[in-house]
Amino acid sequence: MKLFLDTADVAVIKDMLPTGMVDGVTTNPSLIAKSGRNIAEVIAEICALVEGPISAEAVATDFETMVKEGDKLAAIAPNVVVKLPLTWDGLRATRAFADKGIKTNVTLCFSAAQAMLAAKAGATFVSPFVGRLEDHGADGIGLLEEIRVLYDTHDFATEILAASLRNPGHVSAAAVAGADAATLPADTFKALVKHPLTDKGLDAFLADWGKTGQSIL
Helix, strand or coil, X not given: CEEEEECCCHHHHHHHHHHCCCCEEECCHHHHHHHCCCHHHHHHHHHHHCCCCXXXXXXXXXXXXHHHHHHXXXXXXXXXXXXXXXXXXXXXXXXXXXXXXXXXXXXXECCHHHHHHHHHCCCXXXXXXXXXXXXXXXXXXXXXXXXXXXXXXXXXCCEEEEECCCCHHHHHHHHHHCCCEEEECHHHHHHCCCCHHHHHHHHHHHHHHHHHCCCCC
């Protein structure tokens, strides 16, 4: 499963890149606003840092303007993925971009039926929101499982990009559910490596090694 950073903060991306685990980046209007920077400038900088797919979201709600915005975003760098909402206009724009070879990420997916429409529109990625579904009492991981079965049954090429993942449990569950990729904030990304027994075991090893008085170097 590919791991994407969900951020528009270039400093955060630079901090995480040395791990070798960052396969791409997703942004959204809220993250761009938080960065306080011009969207074209920040997307260009991120694309220069990360070779993988970089999602940049169109903010228009009508088809014609979505296409204009998406064309402008896609022109920034070859690894830009145009992010579009799961609406009729968004799906129509997704098909328009697919027909001319521009990758898309259809976001705000909350049902298997929506995911089916995104795949039929030719989306490169579909982003089901796990945590936000759970906020409303629904089974977010269960939705990933449904979409996986749906896509495998009908041989859809669209990749499942699990979004709104708030803790390491969400990430591992998404992987087990068959998500092709997951996008997560840096804090959750960093937490994936942590386990209290790992820390306890390492402390014990180091204590025992210290008693030997040896040095490997």
